[in-house]
Amino acid sequence: xxxxxxxxxxxxxxxxxLPVMSGPWDDRLHVAETVKVTVDLNDEDVQSLxxxxxxxxxxxxxxxxxxxxxxACGPIWTRSYSRPDRTLELGAxxxxxxxxxxxxxxxxxxSIGVDQWTVPxxxxxTKTIPNPLLSTVFNGISLGTMAKRLVQQAxxxxxxxxxxxxxxxxxxxxxxxxxxxxxxxxxxxxxDLINRLDGPEVNFQPRFMADGLGVEWLMQTGTVAQPxxxxxxxxxxxxxxxxxxxxxxTTKEDATKVGSRAxxxxxxxxxxxxxxxxxxxxxxxxxxxxxxxxxxSHSSVSExxxxxxxxxxxxxxxxxxxxxxSFTVEAxxxxxxxxxxGPQLGSYAVGDFADLSISPWDAVxxxxxxxxxxxxxxxxxIGISGDARxxxxxxxxxxxxxx
Numbered sequence: 001x002x003x004x005x006x007x008x009x010x011x012x013x014x015x016x017x018l019p020v021m022s023g024p025w026d027d028r029l030h031v032a033e034t035v036k037v038t039v040d041l042n043d044e045d046v047q048s049l050x051x052x053x054x055x056x057x058x059x060x061x062x063x064x065x066x067x068x069x070x071x072a073c074g075p076i077w078t079r080s081y082s083r084p085d086r087t088l089e090l091g092a093x094x095x096x097x098x099x100x101x102x103x104x105x106x107x108x109x110x111s112i113g114v115d116q117w118t119v120p121x122x123x124x125x126t127k128t129i130p131n132p133l134l135s136t137v138f139n140g141i142s143l144g145t146m147a148k149r150l151v152q153q154a155x156x157x158x159x160x161x162x163x164x165x166x167x168x169x170x171x172x173x174x175x176x177x178x179x180x181x182x183x184x185x186x187x188x189x190x191x192d193l194i195n196r197l198d199g200p201e202v203n204f205q206p207r208f209m210a211d212g213l214g215v216e217w218l219m220q221t222g223t224v225a226q227p228x229x230x231x232x233x234x235x236x237x238x239x240x241x242x243x244x245x246x247x248x249x250t251t252k253e254d255a256t257k258v259g260s261r262a263x264x265x266x267x268x269x270x271x272x273x274x275x276x277x278x279x280x281x282x283x284x285x286x287x288x289x290x291x292x293x294x295x296x297s298h299s300s301v302s303e304x305x306x307x308x309x310x311x312x313x314x315x316x317x318x319x320x321x322x323x324x325x326s327f328t329v330e331a332x333x334x335x336x337x338x339x340x341x342g343p344q345l346g347s348y349a350v351g352d353f354a355d356l357s358i359s360p361w362d363a364v365x366x367x368x369x370x371x372x373x374x375x376x377x378x379x380x381x382i383g384i385s386g387d388a389r390x391x392x393x394x395x396x397x398x399x400x401x402x403x
Contacts, residue, residue: 002390012214023388032094033072062092069346073206095204099187134180142172144200144221197309235354245333255321259293262314266301278311322399
């Protein structure tokens, strides 16, 4: 059964059940979930919630629940009322979206004089440098723990202690310094860590508090040994079986980001140009014409190794055309006797791996698949989306490369 809930973002409490007319939701890897609902204000149950107060944007959260599992939940950012229709639309995004609105700053930034954000340069008295007291410095911890510390620091400010639960620290040899004067958003800093070569995945997993009366978010971070956030179990779907719960199966191939040589440009915060370059001969050796890639989206990067890692990731990802698989599955498949049969929504999540079985094509019987070779394909789920009906969900898989 699909249900929608409201609550206070700072405390996670209380949980209010929200009747909805429609409620599409979407959960994707590395992106804050989205939940959008439309409610009928002619409904007395809806009226009793006094949504003008209980669903205040940036103060309340909105979530969607399947059984005991919260599929998506986070701050409400948009609200739209239509008096002629007497309907209200609420739009929310996952907890990661809150950290688009927080900056990488130590607690001192809230009280230090604004004239003390710079200090004289000890090497040149005619110049100033950012005050090191306003820097955020990490040493001897993993990239995942750095992401955790960024969030923990943001929670030290008055009003910033949203209900987040953390994993243990992980010791490593990584170091990183953030200058307060850069005013870097926390989620942007975390995304930079995720996008590093072998960077950890980060996810804010909503869940019910132990007493069931509130919502909290577990901040999941990948480790040095296992950067991916995934379940040890593997989902299985038979795509071509006669009574398959899978439908609307499609594949799409894209070669627009293929390239052998990649350039990255950074150095903006040093008022200088920083260039990184990477090359892989695989495509050229295979007979492809030379293709090049350029990306200036990391222009604030000031460290050459970091920029080099982005360029290396570009050529690694651009080595071959990608193919994306997507399909629809029954949210709660059952057998002919009405018993659960196959993966149930809530038992798998974004990041999990799935085995998709496809039978060889039999032209006489018309079974199997005439395009894809019969085999078992290991895929990673990177997107799950559903609606208020709760009957089916769409699954998007990670792009695969085909030589």
